[in-house]
Amino acid sequence: xxxxxxxxxxxxxxGLEPLALCASAAESAILPAMQAAATQPPAFHLMTKPRGAxxxxxxxxCYFLSKERLYPGSDFRMSDNLxxxxxxxxxxxxxxxxxxxxxxGGEPTLMGVEFFRQAVRYQQKHKRxxxxxxxxxxxxxxxxxxxxxxxxxxxxxxxxxxLDGPQDVHDYYRVDKGxxxxxxxVMAGIDLLERHKAEFNILTTVHAANEGHxxxxxxxxxxxxxxxxxxxxxxxxxxNETGYQEGDKVTDRSVSAEGYxxxxxxxxxxxVRRDVxxxxxxxxxxxxxxxxxxxxxxxxxxxxxxxxxxLEHNGDVYSCDHFVEPDYKLGNIMDIPLDQIVVMxxxxxxxxxxRETLPQYCLDCEVKxxxxxxxxxxxxxxxxxxxxxxxxxCAGYRAFFNHVGPSMxxxxxxxxxxxxPANVMLQMARYDTELERAFASAGRNDPCPCGSGKKFKRxxxxxxx
Numbered sequence: 297x298x299x300x301x302x303x304x305x306x307x308x309x310x311g312l313e314p315l316a317l318c319a320s321a322a323e324s325a326i327l328p329a330m331q332a333a334a335t336q337p338p339a340f341h342l343m344t345k346p347r348g349a350x351x352x353x354x355x356x357x358c359y360f361l362s363k364e365r366l367y368p369g370s371d372f373r374m375s376d377n378l379x380x381x382x383x384x385x386x387x388x389x390x391x392x393x394x395x396x397x398x399x400x401g402g403e404p405t406l407m408g409v410e411f412f413r414q415a416v417r418y419q420q421k422h423k424r425x426x427x428x429x430x431x432x433x434x435x436x437x438x439x440x441x442x443x444x445x446x447x448x449x450x451x452x453x454x455x456x457x458x459l460d461g462p463q464d465v466h467d468y469y470r471v472d473k474g475x476x477x478x479x480x481x482v483m484a485g486i487d488l489l490e491r492h493k494a495e496f497n498i499l500t501t502v503h504a505a506n507e508g509h510x511x512x513x514x515x516x517x518x519x520x521x522x523x524x525x526x527x528x529x530x531x532x533x534x535x536n537e538t539g540y541q542e543g544d545k546v547t548d549r550s551v552s553a554e555g556y557x558x559x560x561x562x563x564x565x566x567x568v569r570r571d572v573x574x575x576x577x578x579x580x581x582x583x584x585x586x587x588x589x590x591x592x593x594x595x596x597x598x599x600x601x602x603x604x605x606x607l608e609h610n611g612d613v614y615s616c617d618h619f620v621e622p623d624y625k626l627g628n629i630m631d632i633p634l635d636q637i638v639v640m641x642x643x644x645x646x647x648x649x650x651r652e653t654l655p656q657y658c659l660d661c662e663v664k665x666x667x668x669x670x671x672x673x674x675x676x677x678x679x680x681x682x683x684x685x686x687x688x689x690c691a692g693y694r695a696f697f698n699h700v701g702p703s704m705x706x707x708x709x710x711x712x713x714x715x716x717p718a719n720v721m722l723q724m725a726r727y728d729t730e731l732e733r734a735f736a737s738a739g740r741n742d743p744c745p746c747g748s749g750k751k752f753k754r755x756x757x758x759x760x761x
Contacts, residue, residue: 437485557692602647
């Protein structure tokens with residue numbers, strides 16, 4: 297029996313991937329076999345953008361605002377006819393009992409609440425007997441009011457709220473069209489969600505302005521926001537004029553690889569001591585799934601991809617939310633049904649390339665079983681021996697997954713013995729007590745007992761200063 301963290305965050309997709317909601321564990325488990333046979337998958341995921349790239353904010357690192365240029369002259373509103381046809385096709389193309397609809401943008405609430413009331417009506421009209429429909433919507437929360445939050449609660453929508461941490465780091469990049477800060481408005485939206493008892497997650501992007509504040513951001517979300525479900529997504533922004541995934545330079549807003557790893561480690565050190573079983577962090581859940589031998593359950597860490605596509609406001613389908621570019625356009629659902637689009641050779645090749653282009657450096661890596669090279673969009677640097685295709689975040693992922701290995705092994709063993717993985721907190725308490733005793737007896741020039749490889753005076757010995 298998997299723990300609550302894995303069951304909720306991975307299997308039922310209770311964590312929203314901020315920039316691209318990806319395939320669930322159930323979907324990713326069947327991906328390799330499906331791609332090998334080029335047959336219809338039992339399930340796939342579609343990130344739907346009914347308002348396209350239109351947004352009421354102007355977040356400086358947003359990768360999607362530039363996609364507006366793909367549709368000059370468009371009104372960027374999904375028509376009622378297309379909405380019903382999408383819902384009908386999407387339900388018909390899935391042969392599972394639970395269907396997950398994911399709404400994103402831009403800002404999807406700019407469509408107005410009646411659009412989503414209609415979507416729910418069409419879902420009920422076209423669903424099969426016994427089928428369960430779930431909806432997830434990603435929002436900046438600025439537009440939320442009592443009507444919206446009441447609708448979300450009444451219709452069991454899972455809401456992902458974008459919040460980058462305390463006010464100073466959130467407002468650094470997340471501003472409105474007038475360049476004004478948004479933190480207070482986002483917090484007001486969260487308060488409304490809570491008052492209406494609408495289910496929500498927090499989505500935090502990690503970038504140059506908050507990468508050194510992992511513990512502070514985590515404690516703020518846990519203690520002041522009261523978030524129980526969190527995910528932390530790295531901003532890796534290519535520095536070019538097209539807005540496409542090309543070039544090998546990143547903007548100064550991007551998180552550094554080492555900074556992302558340190559951010560995750562700083563959070564994890566707090567979580568593994570105090571919050572296992574009560575706060576669910578997507579990447580920690582993914583790691584624990586991998587250590588138990590289960591599929592990671594998120595496309596960026598799966599061996600192959602291709603079952604997480606993107607649907608634009610006019611019905612165009614792209615290979616992935618991060619590849620809404622002309623070269624990755626697969627067709628339009630008004631011309632080619634979704635069940636045919638998802639098995640096109642172009643999409644099959646796109647998904648398999650994630651595995652087939654992995655550098656030898658990754659194939660030999662001790663944490664490949666959990667990382668699998670990461671998202672293809674970030675695989676644009678070279679390995680130490682000059683082979684292309686290494687993930688920009690490799691150093692951070694490698695540091696984090698190696699760091700958590702011992703405690704992940706412990707939790708995996710507890711799960712195998714049908715004991716709660718939260719027992720790791722007692723283990724960490726004992727470890728900390730023993731470490732403090734070792735610190736007390738360490739000489740200034742002795743190796744630090746923490747295992748850093750530094751002299752004690754250069755490491756934990758500095759705490760007395």
